[in-house]
Amino acid sequence: MAPPVPIDPVAEAGQLADLFNNLSQALDDFRLGDHTPPVPADQLARLKDEAQAMEDRAHFFTAQAIGATLQSIQPDLANIKAVTAQAKTQLTVLNDVSKVISIATSALSLGTAIAAGNPVSIAAAAEALAQTLAG
């Protein structure tokens, strides 16, 4: 027995949308054409209603086709979202690295000031370090 042919929901829904759209247009083309003898008005009105019903069906299957396309990329979207979150974390790390080095250099200045034994310099360096830690 031959293996079952896999169904492509995007193609199937799209083809149905096209089919109903073409049928609707064929009905309208017939309705708006010249006929001998002329088609009675009530029949023309019915053909118009049928063409509109076909077009509604085409809209329905267009929505289905878009939905099937979106369904097929859900795993891709999930992976992109995960990597986006990672990139945002990496940006936080960059800010942290930058801040840590600033704190280290500021602390180094304070140490140097303490070693120099100048109270005014120590106060200035300590204030700068405090500002860095607060920022």
Next chain:
Amino acid sequence: MSRAPRDFAILVAVLVLPLVNCTTPDAVSKFCGSAGTTLTSASLVFDDMKLSCLREINSRDEFGTFKPPVQSDPNCNAIADQAAGAAAAAKVLSNYFGAINSLASFGTAKAGTDAQSLLSKTGAAVGASSPAQTALGSIAQFLVSAATSGYQRKQLEKDLPKVSANVSAVVSALITIVQDDYIDRQLGSEEQKLADRYREFAKDKSPEIKLLLDDRWHADEQALAAKRASAQSLITALQALSKGFADLAANAHQLTAKEVPGLLGPYATQLQALIPQIQKGF
């Protein structure tokens, strides 16, 4: 040059050289910025999917019936729901490019300068003009820049190829929706039904009235053609975005700083030129 500064210069060159031969953040940032704007503009097309459906339904009424246009229809609402899903998918991509842009444009040089200016505030401790303070400032600036830019480039090289296939799949799906569902099905059908409305009304009318109708139909047709042209521009932009990203991801580890702007520049320029074209029809 005395020996100490010369040795220091050699040390800096040795440390900085590996960073130069990596992905250039500026070029990546420019490309990602354009990609994000392109994807934001895509919502104009997705929003028009429901509107096109409603315009078609409203074109079923004959001229002169003077009925207010319908604002809602079950099948048009279903299309609107799916179009919102497509816009959300574009937003996921846009968020990704935004995050990569932030990572690429992180101011490593500024971080270094900030560290140096911080040190100058504490300069009184060792004497603002002393050689020690000057050296300390230079080292702080270099340390911050090198540490952050090294990490930044490493992460960019890691993040870009990781989703290359996913970005390509999502862009391809968006192109399918814009080309097959919007341009071919919706605008194509709207155009046919619009013409049918004029044909129906023009039946048995005088040549003068037919000429007036023909003028009006041309105006309506031009509006539809403008929407189709905008959607085509979006497709071209999405193709450029996908190809540029694939090229970047494939070469993220081997391109030199000089090559990256050359690789991404044409794509970024193309995207920037297409963005106004996408917005034109809506």
